[in-house]
Amino acid sequence: MTIKIFNTLSGKKQPLEPVEPGHVRLYVCGITSYDYCHIGHARSALAFDMIVRYLRYRGLRVTYVRNFTDIDDKIINRAAEQQTTPEELAARFINEFYTDMDRLGIDRPDLEPKATEHIGEMIDLIAELIDRGMAYQSGADVYYAVNSFPEYGKLAHRNLDDMQAGARISVNEQKRHPMDFVLWKGSKPGEPTWDSPWGPGRPGWHIECSAMSRKYLGETFDIHGGGKDLIFPHHENEIAQSEGVSGKPFANCWIHHGFVTIRDEKMSKSLGNFLTIRDILTHYHPEVLRFFIFSTHYRNPLDFSETAMQDAAAGLERLYACVAQVDAIAREKSTDPEGRISTKDIETINAIEDRFLQAMDNDFNTAQAQAILFDLAKIINRLCTDLPAAAAAADIAILDRAAGTLKRLAAIMGLLREDAAAFLKGQKEKMLAGLDIDEERIEALIGERLACRAAKNWTRGDEIRDELLARGIELKDGPGGTTWSVRRS
RNA sequence: GGCGGCGUAGCCAAGUGGCUAAGGCAGUGGUCUGCAAAACCAUUAUUCAGCGGUUCGAAUCCGCUCGCCGCCUCCA
Structure with missing residues (x-):
């Protein structure tokens, strides 16, 4: 069995073939830390958490890098509003981010580089681009010349002419081409600033990922991920920068997940329809959110609603109830010498894991994988219902093993990780409170x-x-x- | 205007050429129960937005129409 992943670059599902066999190098664009995280950020973090857990489950070594953008216009503006410094603001929201991630039970990536700690690497990269004639200084800024990279647009599947037809591009006298983007910004008074060969300033947004991925994962690595909204311009620009310098493929596979919507609209601050992770977690158990998020394939839009969360809670409780039922079997009463569970049922149980892996191998189809968990739960429930009070030790062992499989596979999505009875009790208390x-x-x-x-x-x-x-x-x-x-x- | 995605049962959601169209939630009938609940069993789409086409065969491929959404500007 091979793992197939939908690659935005090629527009097709492709087998995962790491540059170094057995070792997957993954870079994911993390947050810009200037506010609390919303469910969209949760989806991103959870999707890649699941992907990493799955790859590791399948025996691959994974080096997972996720950055923090801790310097940028939004941070500077928000800090000014709150009468604090960009450094303080960024650090504060990185801490808040960790609080949310920990509550969701998300494993930390192997490396979490911050933009401000890699200014030197970015300057080096910009200098190399200038040397190659792919970037130019204009006033206090440095721009990337999109015309110097003939493949510009290959990720978003557009070309420069298409994009200019959109005509939503602001006119900037300093740019040679309207689509040129900034690599280095000359700083205004009062802004955080670093010295550079082009004068004091700060990096543009896109260059940090090119610099940090190169430092930690090399010029060519296996998977680069993020939300669909990052395809253009962010990831397109990363490709232009990185391949412009190296002349080699940047990321072999691009994974982009879909948005979380509310009433079928993308969450956005301007619409006032976004919900923070902590809002959700005051009402729902973290695993309920996980169950909800993984009930839809990661590339499809996911519509948030109270009803959907209630459905998710009901489904998750069903799985937990199944585990609790097995936990509660009266083992000491076992006197039956012979097992009664049929060979057919045993075979079905034994086939579950393969079916689960097959679903997950197919572009991490967690929706299908969940269905397979329910198939297993259904068999376990039926066997428990039919189980005599003095059940055979052999049958109890089969049920224990089946429940173990259920928990082990669910854990890839971060589910069924709590003691079943304790979870159900907690849910009951949560509902009772209302x-x-x-x-x-x-x-x-x-x-x-x-x-x-x-x-x-x-x-x-x-x-x-x-x-x-x-x-x-x-x-x-x-x-x-x-x-x-x-x-x- | 350009590019891309989606439209499957009451709701959510898999399935991308061929066994009876997964699974969850909700509903209905039955077993169990004093009556219930949970669990179990059975049942709930002859049909996959609509119309045409390709094919021995399509929800799945192609064309058109309708509807919804996203990207092209910061964004997970």
Whole structure:
């Protein structure tokens, strides 16, 4: 089995063939740190977290680099608004970013370089571009000459003529070509500044990724990723810079994920429809967000709604309930000498992992992979339902192994990583918090109902059950007594 | 104007030439239960926006039409 990935550059799915066999080098564009992260950032971080976990699961070594843009116009402007320095602002939001990422259970990349710590590398790169006649100084700025790179537009699948027809390009007297972009910006008074051969200034946005990826991953590496909105101009410009200097292919494969939308519109600050990660996490467990995000293929748009999150929570709870059921098997009562689970069921269980890997090998199809997890959960549930009280040790072992497979595969998406009973209890408490009733009162009513039922006073017993149901609490009478859950509205 | 994507059941969402069109949520019938709930079993798209075409065969390929979205400016 080979891993196939959709490559934006070629427009096709292609087998992953690392430059160094067995070792994948991956660069992902991280955040510009000037504000709290929204669900779109979460999708990006989660998508690549899943990709890295999967590649490692498949036995590949991965070097994962994700940068921080900690100097840029937005940071400077926001710092001025908040009467602080760009350095302080950027550092603060990098910390906030880590808070969010940690809560989402996202593994840290291997390297997280910051732009401001690589000014020297950027200056070197710009100088090389000037030497090669691909960049020019104009006033206090340095620009990249797009005409010097004949393949400009190959990633976005456009050419310079198409783009100029758009005519949304601001006129800048200093540029030779309207599409030329800045590599080095002469600084204005009061702005952060670094010395350079072209005078004091700061780097343009695109050059940092070219400089840092070259330093940490080399001139040619395997995968470069980011959101679809980065295809043009950011990634196009990175290619122009990096290949302009090296004359070699930059990234062999480009992965771009889709947007998170709200009511089918892209989130944006101007529309006021963006939600921060921490907003979401006050209402939902991090794994619910993960489940939601991975319920759609990473390249497709994903529409956020309360309903979708409720559905995701219900689905995730179903998987957890399956694991909890296996955890709760009464092992000590095992006396059956012979297992009863059919060979057919065992074969189906054994085939799950291959099916899962096949789905994931196909451009990380997590939606399909989730469906396979549900197939496994369904079998486990059925076997548990049919399991006699004195189940055979062999059968219990099969169920334990199946539940282990479920958890192991789900963990690639960062799911089912908590103790099942604890997770379900947590969800229950979270939902209970939104209701006008507390646990003590519920237990008291259950106690009262138990007495009624013992006396076969079904009428009053049912009354209590209906009363609780009206307040959002569902009762379940099981062999081990009555338990309750919060009804999902 | 240029480029690209999408339109599959009540909702969400896989499937990109050929076994019965995955899975989740919601719904319905049944088993279980004093009655319920959960779980299980069964069931819910003869059909994949519409119209034409290619093919022995298409949701899947091609053309056109309609609708929605994104990029071309900072953006995950």
